[in-house]
Amino acid sequence: xxxxxxxxxxxxxxxxxxxxxxxxxxxxxxxxxxxxxxxxxxxxxxxxxxxxxxxxxxxxxxxxxxxxxxxxxxxxxxxxxxxxxxxxxxxxxxxxxxxxxxxxxxxxxxxxxxxxxxxxxxxxxxxxxxxxxxxxxxxxxxxxxxxxxxxxxxxxxxxxxxxxxxxxxxxxxxxxxxxxxxxxxxxxxxxxxxxxxxxxxxxxxxxxxxxxxxxxxxxxxxxxxxxxxxxxxxxxxxxxxxxxxxxxxxxxxxxxxxxxxxxxxxxxxxxxxxxxxxxxxxxxxxxxxxxxxxxxxxxxxxxxxxxxxxxxxxxxxxxxxxxxxxxxxxxxxxxxxxxxxxxxxxxxxxxxxxxxxxxxxxxxxxxxxxxxxxxxxxxxxxxxxxxxxxxxxxxxxxxxxxxxxxxxxxxxxxxxxxxxxxxxxxxxxxxxxxxxxxxxxxxxxxxxxxxxxxxxxxxxxxxxxxxxxxxxxxxxxxx
Numbered sequence: 001x002x003x004x005x006x007x008x009x010x011x012x013x014x015x016x017x018x019x020x021x022x023x024x025x026x027x028x029x030x031x032x033x034x035x036x037x038x039x040x041x042x043x044x045x046x047x048x049x050x051x052x053x054x055x056x057x058x059x060x061x062x063x064x065x066x067x068x069x070x071x072x073x074x075x076x077x078x079x080x081x082x083x084x085x086x087x088x089x090x091x092x093x094x095x096x097x098x099x100x101x102x103x104x105x106x107x108x109x110x111x112x113x114x115x116x117x118x119x120x121x122x123x124x125x126x127x128x129x130x131x132x133x134x135x136x137x138x139x140x141x142x143x144x145x146x147x148x149x150x151x152x153x154x155x156x157x158x159x160x161x162x163x164x165x166x167x168x169x170x171x172x173x174x175x176x177x178x179x180x181x182x183x184x185x186x187x188x189x190x191x192x193x194x195x196x197x198x199x200x201x202x203x204x205x206x207x208x209x210x211x212x213x214x215x216x217x218x219x220x221x222x223x224x225x226x227x228x229x230x231x232x233x234x235x236x237x238x239x240x241x242x243x244x245x246x247x248x249x250x251x252x253x254x255x256x257x258x259x260x261x262x263x264x265x266x267x268x269x270x271x272x273x274x275x276x277x278x279x280x281x282x283x284x285x286x287x288x289x290x291x292x293x294x295x296x297x298x299x300x301x302x303x304x305x306x307x308x309x310x311x312x313x314x315x316x317x318x319x320x321x322x323x324x325x326x327x328x329x330x331x332x333x334x335x336x337x338x339x340x341x342x343x344x345x346x347x348x349x350x351x352x353x354x355x356x357x358x359x360x361x362x363x364x365x366x367x368x369x370x371x372x373x374x375x376x377x378x379x380x381x382x383x384x385x386x387x388x389x390x391x392x393x394x395x396x397x398x399x400x401x402x403x404x405x406x407x408x409x410x411x412x413x414x415x416x417x418x419x420x421x422x423x424x425x426x427x428x429x430x431x432x433x434x435x436x437x438x439x440x441x442x443x444x445x446x447x448x449x450x451x452x453x454x455x456x457x458x459x460x461x462x463x464x465x466x467x468x469x470x471x472x473x474x475x476x477x478x479x
Contacts, residue, residue: 001234011188013233020058022051030065030072038079041072042087049090052097053122057192059097070098082116089117096126103130121150125157132160137167158183159193166200166385173204173389180204189228192236198225199243200385206247207389222247242383246423274372279442279467284374288354289473291366291376295357296476315340318407320425327404332373337416340409348406348418350377351435352399353443359387365395367418368443376417377403379426394428398435398445402427441468454478 002020005013026047029040048069051059061069073094080088092113099106110127117123128143141164148157162179165171180201187194202221205214222244229239278284321327321344330346353374354366363379382390403418404425411417420426439447440457441464449465451457457474459465468474 005190005233010190010233012190012192015055016058016233019051019054019056022047022054023059026051027065030068037075041076041079044069044072045076045087045090045094049093052093056097066098069094073098084116089113089120092117093122096123100126100130103134106130107134119150121147121154124150125160128160128164132164132167137164140164141168153186155183155187155191156193158186159197162197163200163385166204167388173207173393177201177204190231190233192232195225195228195232195239196241196243198222198228199241199247202247203243203386204389207386207393218247219251222251243386246381246383246386274443276442278372278374280471285471287366287374287376289471289476291354291357291364292473292476294364298357299479314407314409314419314421316342316407316409317421318342318405318419318425319422320404321345330406331371332369332375333371335406335408337408338410340407342405342407344405346404346406348403350401350403351438351443352395352397352401355395355397356387356391359384359391363387363391363395367401372443376411376415377420378411378417379420379423381421382423396434397440398438398443400429400433400435402429439464440474441465441472451478 002013002017006017026044029044029047032040048059073091076087076091077095080091082088092109096106096110096113099109107127107130110123110130113120113123114127124143124147128140128147131137131140131143141161144157144161144164148154148161151157158179162176162183165176165179180197183197184194187197198221202218202225205218205221225241225244229237232239327345327347330343330348332348335341335343335348348369350367350369352365353368356363356365358364359382361380363382365377365379366374367377368374379395403420404427407419407421408416409419411419435443435445437447437458438445439460441459444460444464447458447460447464449459449461451459451465451474454477457468457478459468469478
């Protein structure tokens with residue numbers, strides 16, 4: 001198949017075919033038993049390292065040969081005795097690839113390789129990828145940028161750079177989109193990452209929904225992804241993508257909500273008369289304090305690691321209704337917290353009271369309804385890159401949203417929460433309806449006092465600031 005498409009002029013197929021040829025040679029050499037081990041090991045390392053450098057996705061080592069390959073590479077490294085020449089570098093390339101699953105130790109090994117072979121881009125590129133797997137996105141991005149200095153406009157590096165920019169919280173979306181556009185500029189249309197890159201750009205435009213034409217741009221890039229998927233090599237079909245699924249759901253939801261004025265949804269109201277007694281409710285205090293403890297904990301561990309390490313499989317399936325007609329409003333106190341139940345035909349209108357510290361296994365928010373009741377909200381099935389962007393730009397303090405067919409259930413910690421499995425069941429009401437400068441204690445809008453330390457938390461009074469610091473644990477996250 002690769003030979004056929006190579007003859008048709010596919011640059012990507014030619015690259016894959018070249019890498020595959022080296023890999024097949026390596027396997028044939030490893031299987032030989034009529035030559036001395038030393039000679040066989042040297043030839044094997046030469047062929048395998050060439051395949052890895054060109055396109056490592058073609059490498060499919062059978063389980064019984066994986067250990068033998070590692071032993072051959074180890075023998076060559078011992079023979080080289082850390083002397084600086086081509087065979088040693090090739091053996092290190094093979095060692096790094098074959099030990100990728102041992103993230104920390106392989107990163108340490110690659111760091112030594114980078115010092116020894118500073119002009120070899122492979123070691124920097126692989127270390128950047130492993131940093132990415134560990135959730136150390138800033139370090140990974142730094143390695144990718146350094147590698148691009150050695151091999152400017154390398155297609156896979158351009159893609160990796162764009163993908164990592166999406167994961168770095170302090171990077172603006174327009175910079176990420178520009179990085180993907182640079183990837184498009186140099187990539188052949190049948191490259192395996194082109195459709196995924198188009199879907200990623202579409203999701204970026206959806207997250208950054210401030211400009212009026214961004215929805216249209218999102219649709220355009222989604223369509224480009226569909227077309228690029230049709231041009232993929234047969235070995236990559238059918239083309240699967242979490243970004244594609246998410247953007248498809250969002251486009252469907254946006255299309256439905258164009259006629260929002262005709263829907264029987266009650267516009268959420270900012271109620272400034274919510275009972276003050278709720279502020280000292282023990283369950284509310286526990287939820288907010290626990291949430292902020294998790295945020296503080298997440299800052300101390302590797303970015304990207306999960307705080308919640310497991311989840312209980314839901315007993316029921318939650319999804320968006322086929323039609324908005326006939327939906328009725330519901331509040332948290334009208335839902336039974338002790339019973340797993342999907343409230344079909346109902347809509348729960350809330351504001352976001354606390355942002356999420358994690359994206360896996362779910363986005364975890366605290367929400368408050370019109371009565372001032374607080375509850376946890378877990379949103380599943382959002383890819384991590386989109387999750388971080390949504391937390392940064394969309395699921396923010398004071399954002400108003402409506403949840404269609406809300407699912408109240410008991411979670412793994414035996415406490416109730418709202419669960420969302422279908423992202424299209426969330427309706428975002430837009431910036432003009434959000435609570436501006438929300439008091440981080442009582443939820444009052446236009447709170448004029450600002451925390452003098454973190455400069456981000458707003459309060460409507462000195463009393464609320466004191467309560468938030470002492471009782472709700474703002475001191476845990478104030479920085």
